[in-house]
Amino acid sequence: MRFLVLLGIAAAMNSCEKDKKPKEYTYAPAPVMATDGVNTTTLGVPLKLTVHFQVHNGCGAFDRFVAEDKNADTTLVYVQARYPKDAMCTDNLPVLHTSYTFTPKKTGVHYLKFRGREGQFVIDTIMVK
Numbered sequence: 001m002r003f004l005v006l007l008g009i010a011a012a013m014n015s016c017e018k019d020k021k022p023k024e025y026t027y028a029p030a031p032v033m034a035t036d037g038v039n040t041t042t043l044g045v046p047l048k049l050t051v052h053f054q055v056h057n058g059c060g061a062f063d064r065f066v067a068e069d070k071n072a073d074t075t076l077v078y079v080q081a082r083y084p085k086d087a088m089c090t091d092n093l094p095v096l097h098t099s100y101t102f103t104p105k106k107t108g109v110h111y112l113k114f115r116g117r118e119g120q121f122v123i124d125t126i127m128v129k
Helices: 002-015
Strands: 025-030 032-036 047-054 061-071 074-084 095-102 108-115 121-128
Touching: 025 061, 032 074, 032 108, 032 121, 047 074, 061 095, 074 095, 095 108
Parallel strands: 074 108
Antiparallel strands: 025 074, 032 047, 047 095, 061 074, 108 121
């Protein structure tokens, strides 16, 4: 009987142990659906926009923004999402949101082109004073 109790305790302790293997992820662009926020700022003052993007399943999460200056007044931005490998995920397509910070380097009009669906863009026109 004592053996069974010890075996039960050992099994319980082992089941509570954290998985020591780090999670592995796959990464993919996520289309931006919309943005919200103020579209005016002052030179050198960061501007925050809320970016709404869609992931491919219920396990999808924000990883990072990838931004590329196309010319002096236009920045192309896309959202990179991450998905855990070998995970059981729901088949829904949730729209998530996160903040994007833009810090202007010059005055005038600046365009933020967020990559959307199938070659389309969500474009924000930012006025920098």
